[in-house]
Amino acid sequence: MPKPYPKEFRDDVVDVARNREPGQHLKQIAADFGTSESCLTNWMKAADVEDGVKPETTAADNADLREARERIRLFEQENEVLRRAAAYLSQANLPKMIYPLVRELAGDGIPVAVTCRVLKLARQPYYRWLADPVTAGELARAYRANALFDAHRDDPEFGYRLLVDEAAANGQPMTGRTAWAICSANQWWSASGKPRRGKGGRPGPPVHDDQVNRVFTAAAPNRLWLTDITEHRTGEGKLYLCAVKDVHSNRIIGYSIDSRMKSRLAVTAIDNAVARRAADGAVVAGCIVHSDRGSQFRSRKLVHALNRHQLSGSMGRVGAAGDNAAMESFFALLQRNVLDRRSWATRKELRIAIVTWIERTYHRRHRQEALGRLTPIEYETITHTPAAQAA
Numbered sequence: 001m002p003k004p005y006p007k008e009f010r011d012d013v014v015d016v017a018r019n020r021e022p023g024q025h026l027k028q029i030a031a032d033f034g035t036s037e038s039c040l041t042n043w044m045k046a047a048d049v050e051d052g053v054k055p056e057t058t059a060a061d062n063a064d065l066r067e068a069r070e071r072i073r074l075f076e077q078e079n080e081v082l083r084r085a086a087a088y089l090s091q092a093n094l095p096k097m098i099y100p101l102v103r104e105l106a107g108d109g110i111p112v113a114v115t116c117r118v119l120k121l122a123r124q125p126y127y128r129w130l131a132d133p134v135t136a137g138e139l140a141r142a143y144r145a146n147a148l149f150d151a152h153r154d155d156p157e158f159g160y161r162l163l164v165d166e167a168a169a170n171g172q173p174m175t176g177r178t179a180w181a182i183c184s185a186n187q188w189w190s191a192s193g194k195p196r197r198g199k200g201g202r203p204g205p206p207v208h209d210d211q212v213n214r215v216f217t218a219a220a221p222n223r224l225w226l227t228d229i230t231e232h233r234t235g236e237g238k239l240y241l242c243a244v245k246d247v248h249s250n251r252i253i254g255y256s257i258d259s260r261m262k263s264r265l266a267v268t269a270i271d272n273a274v275a276r277r278a279a280d281g282a283v284v285a286g287c288i289v290h291s292d293r294g295s296q297f298r299s300r301k302l303v304h305a306l307n308r309h310q311l312s313g314s315m316g317r318v319g320a321a322g323d324n325a326a327m328e329s330f331f332a333l334l335q336r337n338v339l340d341r342r343s344w345a346t347r348k349e350l351r352i353a354i355v356t357w358i359e360r361t362y363h364r365r366h367r368q369e370a371l372g373r374l375t376p377i378e379y380e381t382i383t384h385t386p387a388a389q390a391a
Helices: 007-018 026-032 037-050 059-089 099-107 112-119 123-131 136-154 160-169 176-186 263-279 300-308 321-339 347-362 376-383 386-390
Strands: 224-234 237-246 251-258 288-291 312-315
Touching (some): 007 026, 007 037, 007 263, 007 347, 026 347, 099 123, 136 160, 136 176, 160 176, 224 263, 237 263, 251 263, 251 376, 263 300, 300 312, 321 347
Parallel strands (some): 224 288, 288 312
Antiparallel strands (some): 224 237
C-alpha cells in the first residue's frame, strides 16, 4: 500500500484546484502535481468535510473521540490518585514530602506517570529520590529548578528575573538571588539578553561537518539533499519558504511554507521530503542533508528529525554563500519567476503561486542544461525507474 503524501502538499494541491481558472479541469491540475484525478477528488472531498462544507465526521472530530476514550480509560486511575492524595495530606504529623505516596500508589498498580501527572510532579526527581532519598532542602531546590526550566523552555528570551515570576505563578516562589543561582548553575541564559563577545553577531558553531565541499553532484537520488530558507513580503507580512532539493535531479522533493521562521519550518520541510520519497517507494536512510549555519538548521529539533529519519547532516562555512550555491540558484530562479513578478496582497495568494510554479512549471516544464535539457520529473523517470529504486 503506497504511503500518503504530506498533508501540507495535499492542502496546497486542494487550494490550487479550488482557485483554478474557469475551464481548467481537475485532470490537468492532478497531472501538474504528479497525482491522479481520483486522488485529487478524494483530497477535495476530505477538505470539504474538514472545512464544514459537507456534514460528515472530520479528522478533528475523530481525534477528539480518540482523546475522549483515552481520558475515560485513565479517569478511574486519576480519581483514585486524588482520593488517596487527599487522605494522605490530611494525616497528622505528615512529613512535607509526597513522594512516599507516589511509591505507595505504584505498589497498588497506579502507574507513576499517571500519579505524577495528576499531582503535577516531575518524574525524574521522584526516581532520584527513590534510588537515594533526598533532603527537604534538596527537594525544594529541585522543584524550583523544574519550574524555572519549564518557564525557560517555554520562553527562551526571558531572563532570570522574569523566570522568577513565571515560577511563582506555577506554585514555586523564590527570591531573585535563588533563581539566578539555579539558572547560572544550569546555564539557562536568556537567548537575547546575554551580551555577545567580539565584533558583531556570528552564527553559532556547526552541529555537522561539511560533507559536500561545494561538490553538488550525486550519482543517484536520495544521496545528497540541499535545504535553505527564503522569505518574501506580502500585504499581510512576510512569508517564509523552506525547500529541500535532491541534487541528482534538482527536484524540490519537500517544502514548508509558514508565516514564522521557526525551527519547525525546517523540520516540517525535512519530514515532507521523507514522506514524499516514501510515497514513491524510495529509501532515504544515509542521505546527506546540506544547509548553511542558520539557527533553524542548528536547532535540536532538526537534529532529532535527521536522526529519526537516519539522515546525515552537513553544514557549510560562515559567510561562504558558495557552500550552498546550488540551493541559492533555485531561490534566485523562484525570485525572478514568481516573487518579484508582482506585489502579493495575502500570504495565501503567494503560497498558491509558489507551489503551482514549483510543481507545474519547475518540475514539469523547466528544462535544464545540467539534466540534458530534461525536466526534473523527466530526468528521474528516465534515469531511475521504480524497479531500479526498489533494487
